[in-house]
Amino acid sequence: MAEKDWQPGECPLPGCLPATFWLLFLSGCAGEQSTYTAAGVEAASTLTLYYWLFACVIVVWLLLAGIFVYATRVRPKIHSEKGASIFVIVGGIVLPTLALTVIAIVGIILMTQHRGQEAVRDIRVTGEQYWWRFEYLDHEGKVIAETANEFALPVAEASRMHLITADVIHSFWVPALAGKVDMIPGRINELVLEPIRTGRYRGQCAEFCGASHALMGLVAKVKNSEDFQRWLSAQADDARPPATPLSVRGQQVFLQSGCGACHAVRGTPANGRLGPDLTHLASRDRIAAATFANDQDKIRRWLAHTGQIKPGVQMPTFDMLSDTELAALAAYLGDLQ
Amino acid sequence: MMPVNLMEYGLWRLLAGPALAALHFVVSYGATGIFCERSDNADALLTLRYGLGAFTLVILALIALVTLLAWQQGGFLQKAQDRHTEDSAEGRHAFLAHITVLISALSFVGVAMISLPILLVGSCS
Amino acid sequence: MTDASNLDPEARQLLKVWSRPKGWRAISAVNNSEVGRWYAAAAFIFLLFAGVLALLMRIQLAVPENDFVSADTYNQLFTLHGSIMMFLFAVPMFEAISIMLLPEMLGARDLPFPRLSAYGFWCFVIGGVFVSGSIFFDVAPRSGWFMYPPLTTQQSGLGADIWLLGLSFIEIASIAAAVELIIGVLKCRPPGMRINLIPLYAWYVLVVGVMILFAFPPLIAGDLLFEMERAFDWPFFDVSRGGDPLLWQHLFWIFGHPEVYIIFLPTIAILAMVIPTFAQREIFGYNWIVLSAIGTGFLSFALWVHHMFTVGLPAASQGYASAASLAVAIPTGIQLFAFLATLLAGKVILRLPMLFVFGSVAIFVLGGLTGIMVAVAPFDWQVHDTYFVVAHLHYTIIGGMGFSVIAGIYYFYPAITGRALNERWGLWVFWLIFIGFNITFLPMHLTGLLGMPRRVFTYLPGLGWDWLNMLSTVGAFVIAAGMALFTLDLIRPKSRHPWSPRNPWNAGTLEWLTEMPGKPWGVRSIPAVTTRYPLLSQPDLMERVDSGQEYLPDASEGKRETLITTVLDARPVQCMRVGGPSFLSLWAAVFTGGFFIFATFSWYWTAFASGLLALASILTWLWRGTGQIPEKERKDVGKGLVLPIYASGHHSCGWWAMFITMFADITAFLSLIFGFFFYWTVNADYPFANLASLGLIWPGLALAGIGGAWLLTWHARHALDTTRAAGQETATALQIGIAAGLALFGVWALIMGPAKAGFDPVAHVFPAITWLLLGWTALHALVGVIMLLFCIAGLFSGRLSKHFTADLHNVTLYWHFLFFTLLVTLLTCVVFPRLA
Incomplete structure (x- = not known):
């Protein structure tokens, strides 16, 4: 696992690092897996919600921490009891209750908007x-x-x-x-x-x-x-038959090694249901549940080191296959457009 | 065989608001769960919302009553507040009455907030 | 340490009675100050251990695709880190500090049941070492501290069993401590400390104690269901046989969320003691703070569903939890504003503990505010189970708890050990931990928003998480440096350091009466209190206490005694004898531990034998150590006050302990009942009428048997109380004997019902839950029978008689709860299936 196999996505941090760390919380970074990317209706709405909540958090935090520093360091002298009373009642009760009620209403309305929608x-x-x-x-x-x-x-x-x-x-x-x-x-x-x-x-x-x-x-x-x-x-189509001699050999290895017991390649005798459907494996960008780039090298490595790469995985490790068999198998899988 | 010391005015009254709020929560939450799991009929849900809405109003009224009673018992008068630190049965009484007012008021706000979904949510999904 | 030579004879006698056992016998000590210190030390060691686990995790995550530890090891690390921090540090630390300090704050000599504290402590240590040690054998639990089935029910290996049984055992210790502390606050106050005058810490202890009674039992009930599924294949969480994994999530979080406040409130309570001292005024808004303690406590039970926003519950259900999670911020805010108002209205002096108070407030407020963010369901859908939540929870817990506990340690250290910690080192400790904390956890908010889930042993490069994780790892080591320095200051020998001056911070509450170094008696005499800050406003209090002019200055009968007062007005009503050093608590804990630990390995006969030995030690302890017949009825406790030594019924602490314990027991029972109706809700297609084949005859006989035993026991107690005739004891023994026989018959009938009807608990969840409820009731009835036999033995030996009725009162109280259990069980399992 030491080798870096992952193709960097669209988030070359800290390349897009804004001037300060705090601003980062606002702009975030549009990575492939980032909530800031907001490429869906719900994610976009939630991002707006986040910005609002975030703004409230910063303001309230600065206020409270500021009051603490003021009361202990800037002016640790006695302030009036009456002022303190108003401070607790207005700042500690009335304002928070109003603000929290508004947040609750907004949250509940947004929640109902994003659940139970129509779909085609x-x-x-x-x-x-x-x-x-x-x-x-x-x-x-x-x-x-x-x-x-x-x-x-x-x-x-x-x-x-x-x-x-x-x-x-x-x-x-x-x-x-x-x-x-x-x-x-x-x-x-x-x-x-x-x-x-x-x-x-x-x-x-x-x-x-x-x-x-x-x-x-x-x-x-x-x-x-x-x-x-x-x-x-x-x-929806069946798999293309293997085109090159190497991948024909690969298909034989596939079927003989029992891969078909777990994996389906539609249009061939392989019809297993336990593992991922491989009919169009080559059309995917990545393999092993979006862990590696989908190329011959990675497929071979995955087949020969399955359990080591993914502890607890159900698929057995096919390290008994020879290098030529592995290469043929990888070629076959790489052909499944 | 009740704990006799708790029968005295203060502590029971103190717990009345939270107990009503707890009852409200259990009923609202339980009824919603059962309705949504066992019937997906929209009319049933509407009935549930009206039912829970009415129930909420009753609970709010009861909590308001508890608050008011405690208030009348001297819980919120400024004069009484000065007695909260007093070493006397009256001081203790005024203190507990005041706490009762506060707790009941908080229970009121809590129930009102927790009922928002009854007002705002129209489906189970 | 204590120099007895210059004391007067009365004080010397008192010192002798309260002195600590010497040599190897020291472990038989039960006094609150020793047990509290051990408790705190043990919890602190578990904190350091879990901290080391965290560092290992941070090393693994420092760079993407790291192979410092294996996936399996990493999963054990994070599971144990969470479990230890929650069960072996946070809650026990509250118990430790409270056991140590609560009696001192109340001017009491000890808690009402010192041996129970010791029992709880030993249970905690044995269970804690068992659970933590499992990682060295690579068998630690590895599915997260939340243990969601079916991952955990299907998992082979001991890990899940170690978690379930090891921690159940510790939960029992927590409930024991809660019983102790609640009664401590309600009944062990100094004369005159009315309920409006008690230190705020005691209010919090009371609220948290009650919360434990409501929060821990659901988890114990869940553990029971869980272990029955793992050990005997009863399908409580197996969907194919009517079970539902969500029931576990409900039970777990009904415990798990209040748990957060159980951790948080007691440490806020420390702030409520520290802040007034350094603001040099009384707390501002005492009533507001009491309100917020109670309000937070009860609202915290309405928001467990916010841990389940993503499981697909009805929108309205999510809405309730969302609104409740926001509502709970109101009392929390009030609390904080009252603290700030105290600082504003006071003349603040900045000493080291205040720096940690600042750290606590600054960090906790941010955690609370992000808590408001995640309370909004749509936002939570994004960040739930991501590093955002990891950041949020560490801000609340380390802010709310970590910094306040350290503030408390610096503040109370002189009161506990007689010497102060180093303030110069303390500055370093503060800045290292504070800066390290923010370097570690502030970036995690962003890591989560960038899409990194929690509980991952590794991650792929290029997703924008690399440098953030590296930053967090660096920060973690800065925290570790701070903690190391702090630990060093705690453990380095201080015998050359001068004793601290008495009441070094000029505080107002009674724990500062302690002499430097402290004496094992707590206070020389128990003062009458008339204000909230007696040391400041009752001028010559310290002198009067020291010279033995206040209450209970002696122990002339050579027994450990403390004052019992009324709940509201703290009128003294009893001079109670409390237990002294004893190995019985230790043995009872060892055998209780054996029961749970052997069961983990499925050695059921050994476990059963160990359980019997535990029962035997507990019975011996009860027989020899509680409810002793005093040599005289009353005692002069000084200042002209004469109090009874023996009390029974609701005047006695034992009765309250029974009441509170059974309250927790009923909560666990009702959680199982909740389970029954939960299954009913999700199994709309189950032919419910099948359950009616249980019939009415066997349950009817059970009702007659156990109900009859209940009535007879009640009658026997009443007759013993009211009779004037001599020799009533024999009649009582006969009645109780018949009651025990009836109860055994009832137990038999209870079991025969499902046995005759052929209920197979493995086949479906309904026969399983029916068996479980009936079995639960039967087991309780058997315990009730043992209690009755204990009473019969008492009647023959004279410890129970018409003058000394405490045992029978307590047993009758148990039977009231038992009958309630029976009734609800029968209504649920017998009547309800016929109606549904």
Whole structure:
């Protein structure tokens, strides 16, 4: 794990560091996984809410700390009891009660706005230790296309995520789009995502779910409407047959090593349901639940060191494969456009 | 077999406001949970909101009553306040009455704030 | 340490009675000052240990993709860090400081049940070492201090069991301390200290004690459900058999949120003692502060759901919690403004403790304000389970608790040890911790907003978190340097340092009566109090106390005694004998520990045997150490006041202890009942009528048996109280014997019901919860039978008679609660399924 495999996102901190640390809290930094990026309706509204709350926090904190310093250092002499009384009643009771009531009302109204909205598309997301299954559903609830760890959304359309879990509690969170919602056994939680900007946004499981909770990432790609439709129909297709001799060999290794028992590659005998669907693996930017860039090198490394890279992962480590077999397998997987 | 010392005026009255607020919370929270888990019918929810709204008003009225009674018992007069540090049964009485007024008033504000969702939230999701 | 040669004979006798056991017997000490000091030292050691765990975590997170520790080790580190800080430091530290100082503030010689304090302390140490030590064997709990199922119910290994059983054991110790402290505040005040005159610290202790009674039992109930699932596969959190993992979250946070205030309020209480001293005036707005203590206490129970904003609860439910979380800021704000007003209206002198008060206020206020941010549900959806919340909670707890405790240690150190800490070092300690703290935790707000979740053993580079994490790691080591310096100052030998002057800060409350060095008797004589700051406003108080002119200046019968007063007006009503040094508390704790620890390893027979030994030691302790028949009825306690030595019924502290303990017990029971109805709510499709196959006959017989035993016990107590005839004791013994028989019959009937109906607790959650409720009641009835047998033995030996009825009063009180338990159980398990 020592090697730095991750491709830096759009957040070259401290390159975008503003003049002072405090200003940083205001401007933040538009990273792939940052709440400041605000590329969804809910995230944008919450960001505005944050700025307001943040402003209140700073003002009140400065006032209170200032009064403390004033009373103890600047002028530690006796002030009148009557003044102190007014100070407690106005500053400590009346103003906070009014302010808190306003905050409560705003919070509750915003909350109802961001839950239970209408949506035009249904996507079922299943949290599994330690990856995500995405199933695009039609109006009858039948699966149109299945993918894993990386999914696409059309911009300016509301999609409803149906959040379930296959094992323990997970929490689905793409900070740039919306707040998080937990995936809990026995429940189907809903979250409507309505992106306002195209782009690539990273998310991550937010509820501790076991040894490799830290490595349970996902990628949301927000596309314009045509791109999205093209992507979806491509995802719904079966896999392309392997084109080069190396990847034909790779497919043999895939099938002989029993990969198909857990992974599906639609259009081939591999139809396992336990692990991520690999039909269009090569169309994804990243592998291993958004942990590595998707290239031959990383695929080989992942196959040969699975358990070491992701402790507690269910997939066995295929270090018994020879280098040539690994290369062939990686080539096959790299062909699954 | 009640703890006799607690039967005296002060401490029970003191707890009346918080107890009413607690009752209000348990009923509101429990009813909402049961309604939303067991029936997703919008009309049912409306009934629930009216019911809880009325219940809230009753609780608020009762807390107001407790506050008022304690106030009348001398809890909030400036003269009485000077006696709070007094080493006498009257001082203790005035103190407890004053605390009762304060606690009940806080319970009132608490109940009012916690009822905001009844006013503002129209669906279970 | 104490020089007895220049004392008068009366004082010498008093000193002898209260003197500490010597040599290896020192561990049999039970007096509040020793136990309190050990308690505080142990809690402090756990703090340092958990701090080291935090440093290891910070090293791991200093750079992305670090492999300093493995994922599994890291998960153990953060789980133990949270669990130790909460259960082994924060709450025990409150108990330690209160055990140490509350009696001194109230001019009492000791708490009412010193051996109970010692028992609680030993339970705490044994459980704490067990839980903490597990990490050295790589078997520590590894799923977070919140232990959410199903991750934890499915997990193999001992970790989860160590957490559940080890900490349940410590929770029991906390409840023991709460019982002790509540009665301490209500009944052990000096004469004349009416309820409007008590030190603010005592108000907070009272509020926090009551909060513990409401907050800890739900967790104990949750632990019970949890361990039944892990050990015996009863499906309480298994969705496929009707269970629900959310029930655990509810029970955990019904405990977990008030817990935060249980930690926070007592240390705010320290500020309420420190600030007036250095503002050189009485506290401004005493009533406002009492209001805020009580108000925070009760509102804090309405906001546990704010830890569950992301689980998909109905919007209205989230709304209640959101509004309640904001409402609780009102009393907290009042508290703070009253402190600031005290400073404004006073003539402030800046000494070292005030610097820590400043640190506490500056940091806590920011934590409180970010708390307001996360109380707003939509904002919480973003930052929940991110480093923003890590920052928020450390600001509230280290600000609210950490800095105030250190302020308290600098302030009270002379009162506790007779010597002051080094103020020059203290400046370094303050600035290192204060600056280090802000370097560590201020950036974490931003780390969270940039999307970094909590509880991750590593993170990927390039997400903007790298340098923020490095900064936090650097800061953590600056804090560590400050803590190291502080620890060094605490532990370095100080025998060459001069004794502190008496009442060095010119404070007004009674703990400063202590001589330098302190004497084990607490105060030479117990003063009558007429004001809130008696040392300042009752001029010759110290001289009168020292010269033994006040109450209870002697121990002429060679027994440890303290004064018991009434709740509201502190009229003295009893001169109570309290327990002296004893190994019984230690043994009882060892065997109780054995019960829990052996159960962790599923050695159930050994655990059972250890439990029996624990019961035996507790019974011996009760028999030999409590409710002793005094050699005379009354005692002259000085100033012309003659008080009874023995008390029974609600006049006795034992009765109050039973009342309060059973109150906690009923809270745990009602949490299980809540579980039953929770399952009913989420299992709309369950054929509920199935439960009706329990029938009416067996439950009816159980009601008749246990109910009959209850009535008979009540009658026996009443008859013993009111009779004038001699020899009533034999009749009472007979009645109680029949009651015990009836109760055993009732227990049998209670168990036969589900057994005959073929309820299989593994099959579905409803048979499981029914078994659990009936079993809970049956177990309580068995304990009730043991109590009855204890009374019979008492009747034959003479410790229970028509003149000395305390035992029977307490047992009858237990039976009242038991009958309530039975009734609610039967209504829930038998009547409700027929109606639903």
